[in-house]
Amino acid sequence: MSHKTTIAEVYESLEHVMDPEIPVLSVIDLGMITGVELEAGAVHVKMIPTFAACPAVSYIRNNIKTTLENELGIAVSVEVDKEVHWQSNRMTAAAKEKLKNFGIAPPQILAGEVSAEIMLEIPCPHCGSKETYLRSPFGSTLCRAIHFCKACGQVFEQFKPLE
Structure with missing residues (x-):
């Protein structure tokens, strides 16, 4: 019997997708994930950049896709959520502590x-x-x-x- 991926497993894998400019922070730490949906044998992730003109958006989208596909063995699509705008209050307390420790x-x-x-x-x-x-x-x-x-x-x- 094959394993069925759970939302919790997707979020756990997203913890491994690090920001390319601040490699101590994950997309979860930064509050960049706005939704995860599981569909027949696939996962759809919605994300938002931390800044509207962030040059790393494509890089992060690709890392989310690659990481989830490698770790979960499931087809992944990633879309930029145009309904939600990132704000710094989305960062976790742990993210703020990691930032401080990073200088x-x-x-x-x-x-x-x-x-x-x-x-x-x-x-x-x-x-x-x-x-x-x-x-x-x-x-x-x-x-x-x-x-x-x-x-x-x-x-x-x-x-x-x-x-």
Whole structure:
């Protein structure tokens, strides 16, 4: 008798699909998966990019497909969900801790609109000081900003809060 893939197994395999720009975070950590459907011998995954113009979307879609097909032995289709927009509050608490340990300041929890003030006094992921300032709203990727810590002298990136 053949094994029937479960939704839980699909989500477990999705934990192995890492973000190519931040390899300590999975698509699950980032809250990029909006749906999983099992159909006769196949799985359909809906995902959203963390930023509208993210250049890694095709790469991530292909990794989801390849990983699930290899791990579960099932046909996979992946579509970008155009009904849902990613926001930084979708990130898990574990993802934010992993980001900090990786040297990137995690986004703050948003309870309203993003404002310039929310980008100020971001805790330094290296020393924890809030004596920081925004050097540039543009980092190495569209989803990051660059900050400077006055306490330890380190430049660091912050994953931008996005609503």
